Amino acid sequence: MESMLHITTLHYLVLGAALFLLGVIGVLTRRNVVIVLMSIELILNAVNLNLVAFSRLWGGVHGQVFAIFVITDAAAEAAVGLGILIAFFRNKETVNIDEVNLLKW
Amino acid sequence: MLLGGVLVITRKNPVHSALALIVTLLAQASIYLMLYAPFVAGVQIILYAGGIMVLFLFVIMLVSIDRSVRERQFNSQWVVGMIAATALGGLLIAVYTKGTSIFPDRALSIVEGDNTQQVATMLYGQYMFAFEIASLLLLVAIIGAVVMAKKRI
Numbered sequence: 001m002e003s004m005l006h007i008t009t010l011h012y013l014v015l016g017a018a019l020f021l022l023g024v025i026g027v028l029t030r031r032n033v034v035i036v037l038m039s040i041e042l043i044l045n046a047v048n049l050n051l052v053a054f055s056r057l058w059g060g061v062h063g064q065v066f067a068i069f070v071i072t073d074a075a076a077e078a079a080v081g082l083g084i085l086i087a088f089f090r091n092k093e094t095v096n097i098d099e100v101n102l103l104k105w
Numbered sequence: 106m107l108l109g110g111v112l113v114i115t116r117k118n119p120v121h122s123a124l125a126l127i128v129t130l131l132a133q134a135s136i137y138l139m140l141y142a143p144f145v146a147g148v149q150i151i152l153y154a155g156g157i158m159v160l161f162l163f164v165i166m167l168v169s170i171d172r173s174v175r176e177r178q179f180n181s182q183w184v185v186g187m188i189a190a191t192a193l194g195g196l197l198i199a200v201y202t203k204g205t206s207i208f209p210d211r212a213l214s215i216v217e218g219d220n221t222q223q224v225a226t227m228l229y230g231q232y233m234f235a236f237e238i239a240s241l242l243l244l245v246a247i248i249g250a251v252v253m254a255k256k257r258i
Contacts, residue, residue: 010201012140017197019110019129024193026114028186034119034165038126041157042110045133048145056140061223064145065232068224071145071152072239076246078157082164083253089168090256 012053019046031096033088037081044074106132119165123158130154144221 019042026039048067055063088100109129116122130153137146228236 012136014201015106015136017201018107021190021194021197022107022110022114025186025190028190029183030114032119034161034168035114035122038113038119038122038161041126041153042113042129045130045153048149049133049136052137052140052142052145055142061220061227064142064220064224065227067142067145068148068228069232069235069239071148072243075152075157076242078160079246079250080253082160083250085164086167086254 009053009057013050016046016049016053019043019049033085033097036097037078037085040081041074041078044070106136120162123161123165126161127154127158130158141220144224 023039023042023046026042027036030036030039048070051063051067051070053063055061055067092100106129109125109132112125113122113129116125130149134146134149134154137143137149
């Protein structure tokens, strides 16, 4: 086991970056609004992973407290976003964001 | 965790995506445990996987989307989206390959068994103002969600 790879902070940051990239792809390419909202949750989770990894690197729990606040914020934003989704669906009976084009010129 | 993320963005059925996201969140909680953050891992499981995802599943149930499962699932600007995501990926790769020398090889050794107390001390001491503002934010979000989803205001 001489060549066992140490899991440094950089590995966690790269994992966070990969999750962020997946979330961005999900937001930019899907038609269904619910899946776009779920991709936004993926992005927030990637940020949380970065925060907690850095908190482990520097000692102290500041990063973890910030991560708790980000989770709280994500809950509030998911609730409001889904409320808007329900109001939108009641009007138009579809969940495709391609059809939200009333303001399009 | 990455497999869960890929499944979130590629499944046709939103219920499958929600289940894949739950798997991703649980995997992330276990990574928090690896980083010695047991309180954040517990908060993640209870709040995120147990609260927010249940909310998502309820909304998926209400928004009855049998029709949209059979439609096309990638939107009309997916080419530009993939180009932008590739540019972002290139930027992240460039940042992370140039900056490997900043991070030390070993993490700090931490006294175990103290994490929740430290988080609570920080949360009620130094970050008290942010804590109160977060509770106000949740109140506003509750009011907003209830008003948005009512039939007649």
